[in-house]
Structures are given as structure tokens and as C-alpha cells.
Amino acid sequence: MNINATLFGQALWFAVFIWLTMKYIWPPLQKAMKDREKQIADGLAASEKGRQELEQAAQRVKEELQKAREQASEILAQAEKRSGELVEEAKVNARAEGERIVTAAKAEIEQEVNRAREQLRAQVSVLAVTGAEKILKREIDAQAHAQLLQGLEAELR
């Protein structure tokens, strides 16, 4: 074991390598590692957040679906009720309309009957006058007997 000037040379090498590591090796590596650590942590946080959001969205979808289903059944019930009402209303309307038509037809028939009766009456009076003319075989003053005829007509009514 002989200690000699090699010691100084080795100390110099050591110092050089410490300096290299301190200046050019450790800082960039440390920075790269720190940055990566941060990136990974950020990524994990983001994925965790995404997972939570997904869960929330799924929950919301479930709620919305439930709500939609309820609405649909409500609408269906309403529609059923409404259709029943409509049918009922239509029935009532139809019945009323039918009655109305029947009534109108009856009124018309009565009118027709009246009119026919009127015509008949007029013709009967003319026939009566003509018959009387022929029976009397003489000219009758239409004007003088109009009053008489009218009285006859009124009696026939």
C-alpha cells in the first residue's frame, strides 16, 4: 500500500465527474422524471375525473329514461281517456244529429202535406165553380160570386 501523487490525480478525476453529474446529468434527468411524474399524475386525475363524469352521465341517463317512461305512460293514459271521451262525444253528436234530421224530415213532410192540401183545396174550389157553371148553364158573374166562393173556400178549410 503506497500512497503517492496518484491521489491528487484521482481526486481531480472525481471532482470532474461530480461536476459533470451536477451540471449536465442530474438536472435534465431530474427534470424529465419530474415532468413525467406530473404528466402521469395529471393523466390519472383526468381519467378519474372522466370515470366520475361517466358515472354521473349514466346516472342521469337512467333518471331521464325513467322520466321519459313515466311521461310516455301518462301520455298514453291521457290519450286513452281522450279517445274514450271522443267516442262518447261522437255518439252523443250522432244521436243528436239523427234526431235533428228526423225532426226536419217530419217538418218537411208536414209542409208537403199542407201544400198538397192547399193545392187540392184550390183545385176543388175551381172544380166546384166549373161544376156549378155547368149545372146552372148560365154565365155567372165571377166577380159577383167571388165572395161567395171565397166563403165556400173558407168553409172547406
Place this chain on the structure above:
Amino acid sequence: MADSGAPTSTEYIVHHLTNLTVGEGFWTLHLDTLIVSGLLGLVVFGFMMMLARKASSGVPSGWQNFVEMVVSMVDTQVRDTFHAKSNLVTPLAITIFIWVFVMNAMDLIPVDFVPMTAHAAGVPYLKIVPTTDPNLTFAMSLTVFAIMIGFNFKFKGAGGFLKEALTVPFGKYLFPVNLLFRIIEDIAKPVSLALRLFGNMYAGEMVFILLAVWAGASFLWAPFAATLSLGWALFHILIITLQAFVFMMLTVVYMSMAAEHH
């Protein structure tokens, strides 16, 4: 032990434990230690620099992933132990762990491979494992020691440092004892750091060399020695990592002790 001229076992072992040197006396330089450790450091830290420059926060690929894994392991250890604020401690720990590891890993290259190649190229001696040179381990531990003293002054101030040295652990009336304890404690730190690494690596290398001697000594024993050598190499993978980790960890602990008030 395939040197031409068939050296004896002693010559073989001594050859393997001799550094390639220039200079005389104290001003001797172990060229192999300096060059091998320097080259390893330049390659590894150069490679890491290249990676760090391209490092992105996106999906890390291949080598970046590996380097980040090692570096963040060290950083976790530092953050668990060292609680003061400093942008020196983590790079220091990274440097120690990686550099010591790659230098230790040279131990796994078969013992004769590099020295013989060097010999063929005209280099008489070459110790390939820099951490088996106490000069290197002491250079590192003393640098750590210097930074530790610096931390003491930086985080406690000169007064706080002095007060702690004089009053801990026995109170102010026993200040000579406290000071003595403190000096012994602080000197023991770099010495134990350096000798632990040196001792482990030196002993490990020694076992490899002895097994190689055994394998070369007798044709009969060669397969047995080779198997043991493989087993030792596998076990050594654990030791080189562990020693690198221990050196790093203790450094961080010392830094933390220097930075925090007792």
C-alpha cells in the same frame, strides 16, 4: 500464468499486484489507475450526459429507462437520509455509485486477460481494477471528507460547528474529551470509507489471482479451480454492487450528519 519464461507463483502474483508507474518516491503516478478510472468515468458519464441531453418526459426508452431507474434509486436513498437542501448531494451520490460500480466491475474481467494483452502491447504492468488502488479510494474518501467539512461550515456556521465539536456528546465541561472524540470520529470516516472499498476489492482480486494460480499449477485441479472462479465471479457481482452502494450510502449519511444539528 502464461508469461513467457514461466514465472513462479510469487512472481505471478506480484506481477498482478504491481501498478504501472512513472515518477519516483511520493511523486509516483499510477498510470493504470489514473487512465482506467478516467476512461471508465468518461465513457459512462459521457454516455449519461448524452442520454440526459436527449432525456424527454415522454415514454422513456431502453437506456434512458435504465439510467433513470439507477439515478432515481440513488435519489430516493438520498431523500430518505439527507433532509437539508442541497443540489450537490444527489449528484455526488450518483457519481460515487456509478463510478465505483463500473470500476469494481473491472474485477469481473478474467485476471490474465488485460495484463497479458497489455504485456503483448509492450506495457509491463497493468492493474485493471482501479478500486484495488488505495490512492483512488483515499482520493474519493478525502474528497468526501472535504465536502463534509464544507457542509459543516455551510449549514452550522463556524460557531455552530465549533460548539458542536466541543459540547457533544458530554456537555461543555468535558470539552477536551468531546473534541478528542469528534476528531477521532471524523478521521475514522474517510479512513473507513477508503479502506472498506479497497480491502473488499483487493481481497476479491486476490482470490481470483489465487484461483488462477491454482488452475495453472495442476492440470488435474484446473476444472475445479475454474468452477470456483466462476462461482466467485457470480458472488462478486453482489460484492461490487454492494460496495458501490455502501460507499454511496455512507457518504450520504456523513453529509446528512454534517448538515443537521445534533
